[in-house]
Amino acid sequence: MQEIKDFSPDKIYMGFPEELQPHYAYEAVQIFNDCGAFPTFVPFSSTESTDCSGIWLQKGDERRNIPYFAEKNEKTEHKLQKREMYKIMSEFTGYSSPWGCMTGVRPAKIVNGMFASGMNYDEAVAELQEFYMARREKAELAATTACNQDLFLKNQEEHPENIAIYVGIPFCPTRCLYCSFTSQPISKYAKIVDAYLDLLEEEMRAVVPELLSKGYKIETLYIGGGTPTSLSEKSFEKFMRFVTDIVNPADLKEFSLEAGRPDSITEGKLQIAKKLGVSRISINPQTMNNETLNVIGRRHTAEDIETAFEMARRAGFDNINMDIIAGLPGEEISHFTYTLNKISNMKPDGLTVHTLSVKRAADLKRDAKAEMLKHNITGEMLMAAQQTAKEMEMHPFYMYRQKNMLGNHENVSYCRKGCESPYNVHIMEEDQTIFAFGAGGVTKLCRYKQGENGKEREIIRSFNVKSVEDYMKRSREMAERKLSLI
Ligand code: SF4
The missing domain is CATH 3.40.30 (Glutaredoxin)
Incomplete structure (x- = not known):
C-alpha cells in the first residue's frame, strides 16, 4: 500500500x-x-x-x-x-450533491444530447437520476429547459450561417464584490473611454463587413460588459450609433443590452437604445434589500431599481429581464422571498436566478458554520424562485453551472413565452459561432468535422486581451486574430 x-x-x-x-x-x-x-x-x-x-x-x-x-x-x-x-x-x-456526479457547466446540453440519441423527456429524467444520481427536481429542470430550447437548436441546424455578435464595454459605476467579469469603475477610466470606443469601432469595422461578405448572417447582437449604460449619455449615443451602423438592427432576431445597474440608467439612454432597435434589456437588482445592496458594493437602492424599471417600460421596452442572486451574505429565506415579491410586483418579462459562487465571494466569506447553513438554504431559495417564475407564467430556457457555487446548485433563466434570448440559448449550447469585440471578448468559431462517431462539433476560441490598457495597445491584433478565423 x-x-x-x-x-x-x-x-x-x-x-x-x-x-x-x-x-x-x-x-x-x-x-x-x-x-x-x-x-x-x-x-x-x-x-x-x-x-x-x-x-x-x-x-x-x-x-x-x-x-x-x-x-x-x-x-x-x-x-x-x-x-x-x-x-x-x-x-x-455523507454528502450528496443536488446534481449528483454531474460536473459539466451545461446540464441542459447533456439532456439535448440525450434527446438527439432518441430519448424522450421521461427517459432523460430517469437517466439523470439513475446514471448521474441527480435529484428529481434538478433532472426535471434540466429536461424542461432542454425542451424549451428545441426550436432554437433546430433553427441553428437549418441555418448554420447564423452567428452572434458580442460587444463588451468593460466599465461599471462601481465594482461589485462578487464580480468576476472584465469590468472597472468607469470613473477611473473617464479620460480614455472615448479612445476605447474609437478602437472598438475600428475592431468591428475591420471584421464585421468581412463576416457578411463570407455569407455569415448576424442573428443576434449582445451589448454586454460591464455595464454599457455606465457610459455618459454622449458617449453612449456615439457608441450605439456606430454599432448600429456596422450591424443593421433591422436584420436581427435579438438586440440585447445589459443595463444591469440602475445607477447607470437615464431616460436619455433608454430612448437612444429604443430608437436604435434594442429589443431586450436587463436591469439587475441582485437583491431588493438595501442593506445587502450596500454590503455587495452596489451604490444604489432598491427604490432606484423600481424607478429604472418604470422608466424602461415608459420608454417602450417590452422584454425586460431581471437578475437576482440566491445566497448573498446576510440573506435568509425571508430576504430572498421579499426580493421575489418585489420583482413579481414589477412584472418583468424574464427572471434570471443566479446562485452565489463561493470562490467569487471570497471577500464575503464568514465563518464556516454560517456558510454551511447558507448552502442548505440556497436550495430552498432556488425552489422559491422557481415557484415565483411559474406564477409569473415564465419557463426556464437556459441554465448553467459554475465551480464553487453554494450548495452545488445552478443559474437558471426564466422568461415569458416569446421573450427567450436566442443569444443566451446558443451561448450555452455552443452550437453557434460568436464573434466578440472589446476587452475580454471571447470569440468562438463553431464548425463541424467528420469524426469517428460521425459529425463532430469543434469549437475554436480566440481571446481578446482582458485589460483595457492591453486592449488599447493591441486592438488591431485582436481584429486580425478574428480575421484569421474567417
Ligand atoms: S454590475 Fe456586473 S459586471 Fe459590473 S461590477 Fe457588478 S457584477 Fe461586475
Missing part, C-alpha cells in the same frame, strides 16, 4: 500516478468542496495495480481503487470513473 506521510485518519486522500494528471478526477472531487471535504492529493510514480485505473481514494484504513473501464471512448471511461469517485466520496463524507 502506498505510504502517506503525516497521514491523518480524518482526512480523505486521493492517489494517482504522476504521469496521469487526471483533470476529470479533480472535477469529480471538486463537488465535495461544498462540504469542506476536498481530498489531499497524493501523486506517486507508478500504478500499484493493473486491474484499476491507478486512482484511489482513502479515508482512515479504507482504501478504494477506482476501477478501470474498458471503454472504446476515453470520454465515456472518464465519465464512469467520475461516477465511481463520486459514489465513494459520498460514502466517505
